[in-house]
Amino acid sequence: MEKSEIVAVLEEIAVLLDLKGENPFKIRAYSAGARLLEDLEDDLGKLIAEDRLGEVKGLGKALVEKITELHETGRLEYYEKLKASVPPGLLRMLEISGFGPKKVKKVYEALGVDSIESLRAACEAGKVSELPGFGAKTETNLLRAIENLEKYNRRHLWWDVRAVALPILDGLRELGAVERAEVAGSFRRNLETVGDLDFIVGADDSGPVMDWFAGLPDVAEVIAKGETKTSVRFSNGMQADLRVVPPAQFAFALHHFTGSKDHNVQMRQRALAQGYSLSEWGLFPKDADEATRKSRELHSEEGIFEALGLHFIPPELREGRDELAYAEENRVPRLIEPGDIRGAFHNHTTASDGKDTLEDMARAAAALGWEYLGIADHSKASWQARGLQEDQLREQVARIREWNTSENPPVHLFAGSEVDILKDGSLDFPAELLDTLDYVVLSVHVSMTGMDEKAMTDRIIRALETPLKCRKMLGHVTGRLLLRREGYGVQIPRIIDAAAGNDVAIELNAHPRRLDLDWRHWRRALEKGVTCVINPDAHSATGLALLEAGVRIARKARMEPHEVLNTRNLAEVRAWLGL
Numbered sequence: 272m273e274k275s276e277i278v279a280v281l282e283e284i285a286v287l288l289d290l291k292g293e294n295p296f297k298i299r300a301y302s303a304g305a306r307l308l309e310d311l312e313d314d315l316g317k318l319i320a321e322d323r324l325g326e327v328k329g330l331g332k333a334l335v336e337k338i339t340e341l342h343e344t345g346r347l348e349y350y351e352k353l354k355a356s357v358p359p360g361l362l363r364m365l366e367i368s369g370f371g372p373k374k375v376k377k378v379y380e381a382l383g384v385d386s387i388e389s390l391r392a393a394c395e396a397g398k399v400s401e402l403p404g405f406g407a408k409t410e411t412n413l414l415r416a417i418e419n420l421e422k423y424n425r426r427h428l429w430w431d432v433r434a435v436a437l438p439i440l441d442g443l444r445e446l447g448a449v450e451r452a453e454v455a456g457s458f459r460r461n462l463e464t465v466g467d468l469d470f471i472v473g474a475d476d477s478g479p480v481m482d483w484f485a486g487l488p489d490v491a492e493v494i495a496k497g498e499t500k501t502s503v504r505f506s507n508g509m510q511a512d513l514r515v516v517p518p519a520q521f522a523f524a525l526h527h528f529t530g531s532k533d534h535n536v537q538m539r540q541r542a543l544a545q546g547y548s549l550s551e552w553g554l555f556p557k558d559a560d561e562a563t564r565k566s567r568e569l570h571s572e573e574g575i576f577e578a579l580g581l582h583f584i585p586p587e588l589r590e591g592r593d594e595l596a597y598a599e600e601n602r603v604p605r606l607i608e609p610g611d612i613r614g615a616f617h618n619h620t621t622a623s624d625g626k627d628t629l630e631d632m633a634r635a636a637a638a639l640g641w642e643y644l645g646i647a648d649h650s651k652a653s654w655q656a657r658g659l660q661e662d663q664l665r666e667q668v669a670r671i672r673e674w675n676t677s678e679n680p681p682v683h684l685f686a687g688s689e690v691d692i693l694k695d696g697s698l699d700f701p702a703e704l705l706d707t708l709d710y711v712v713l714s715v716h717v718s719m720t721g722m723d724e725k726a727m728t729d730r731i732i733r734a735l736e737t738p739l740k741c742r743k744m745l746g747h748v749t750g751r752l753l754l755r756r757e758g759y760g761v762q763i764p765r766i767i768d769a770a771a772g773n774d775v776a777i778e779l780n781a782h783p784r785r786l787d788l789d790w791r792h793w794r795r796a797l798e799k800g801v802t803c804v805i806n807p808d809a810h811s812a813t814g815l816a817l818l819e820a821g822v823r824i825a826r827k828a829r830m831e832p833h834e835v836l837n838t839r840n841l842a843e844v845r846a847w848l849g850l
């Protein structure tokens with residue numbers, strides 16, 4: 272078993288012990304063990320082989336044995352027994368936001384609630400609010416959280432889906448029978464979350480393709496299997512459809528199953544207006560007899576768009592917004608690509624809650640071929656994220672200046688700070704200190720709840736208006752965490768106007784769980800003259816690669832390289848920063 276999987280097992284053991292009301296020290300031993308293992312720098316297999324795992328500070332004998340057993344055999348009897356002793360519904364209940372092990376244990380023991388469904392029933396019957404320590408407000412919040420969970424649970428982050436989709440796509444393309452294969456659906460449209468995967472294959476003989484797909488090792492359930500379509504569910508809960516069509520139909524099927532539905536409706540209407548009927552099977556003369564009609568022979572999506580008098584519309588733009596009108600008038604410009612990026616500004620180090628040092632982050636940026644990297648650790652109000660005190664920030668700035676004047680630094684470092692926007696809209700550090708920086712990322716992390724939209728917007732605008740000598744960027748504008756929590760309500764048009772009016776760049780936070788500001792708002796922001804900066808919000812060297820998720824979303828907003836600050840070279844960025 273791999274390290275990350277062992278970490279997950281140890282974490283689950285801690286949760287299970289907590290649900291059983293075990294001794295807190297024992298619980299902490301497992302969760303701390305999981306952290307230690309996660310942060311381990313040496314290779315786990317090597318440590319075990321050399322019998323040196325016990326030398327890791329903080330890992331007790333019991334944990335060393337269990338980690339070794341998991342690593343060698345992929346199993347752990349202790350864990351399996353423990354898991355069997357707890358109703359599985361209790362673990363699922365922990366996915367309800369704001370509902371921890373102590374509360375789960377309480378409702379289980381007091382009311383026999385052992386699943387999300389029975390918890391909902393108990394809430395609706397008002398039984399939960401009668402329990403000591405719960406109250407009517409908790410009950411209402413629980414009901415809302417359950418609703419959210421159900422709404423979101425069926426979807427997955429694009430980034431997670433990609434890890435499943437690409438190896439399958441490669442596998443399909445290697446099959447002898449397969450002429451063409453693509454992933455379609457919301458995945459191909461780079462939507463931030465994906466419901467299910469849609470594979471489209473062009474092949475004359477579908478049987479072997481369906482057998483291969485249904486037999487993938489990760490398939491937990493074959494929901495349906497036929498000659499044209501197979502649907503499966505993977506062990507992580509994700510579902511996938513595979514459709515196999517004759518090669519001549521491939522382009523039509525790919526276009527149809529890429530969608531979106533709204534885009535398809537508009538395309539069909541356009542086809543009808545021009546005397547055609549468009550479907551996943553072809554482009555036919557409108558009134559032809561179904562049995563004998565013949566489709567136009569088109570072998571690419573480009574061909575389909577062209578036949579309807581349109582320039583090619585990249586999949587990312589097919590959301591049924593204004594893409595048809597646009598493609599009728601204009602050729603879609605060359606959209607931004609991951610290779611256009613030359614640096615990023617919102618990144619954390621070990622000084623706050625990052626996992627890698629300033630120097631390691633810098634070297635990782637250089638390895639990606641970047642020219643510059645901005646360091647923006649948390650400010651003091653974010654104490655949970657080990658935000659920097661003022662003297663710590665000064666020290667960091669000195670270290671950054673030193674790096675830049677050292678011999679041949681592989682990238683240029685910019686000194687920044689992710690400064691908390693406090694409740695009243697003031698900034699967490701005094702202007703004199705911020706004036707020594709190259710730029711600041713202004714973000715809301717504290718007092719996120721209990722503020723109405725207008726108050727939150729006023730608060731952020733006040734921060735944007737703060738006179739500073741250095742450049743400002745607005746970080747993760749709504750604070751949303753996809754599939755977990757909605758952002759705080761904020762009046763986006765007012766924020767965009769204030770950013771434009773005060774020359775503040777707005778971040779497109781590239782973290783796959785944020786992708787904030789949402790792509791739906793960017794055209795407006797760009798038209799108002801706002802500069803976009805795509806930031807990975809990296810908390811480790813490997814986290815820099817998340818930037819690609821942001822670029823994918825920028826494409827959905829039809830962004831071109833010149834609209835994004837961090838596609839510019841070092842000299843241009845220095846000029847923008849006024850340095």
Ligand code: DGT
Binds near residue numbers: 456
């Ligand atoms: P998802 O899976 O919920 O993230 O979203 P999609 O867009 O992948 O939707 P899905 O998997 O239900 O269907 C894939 C594509 O197939 C969809 O984007 C458009 C097309 N499609 C599916 N159902 C319909 C429909 O009822 N009408 C039309 N026009 N197209 C459809």
Ligand code: CA
Binds near residue numbers: 467468
């Ligand atoms: Ca889909």
Ligand code: CA
Binds near residue numbers: 456
């Ligand atoms: Ca589907």
Ligand code: ZN
Binds near residue numbers: 689714716746747
């Ligand atoms: Zn942040």
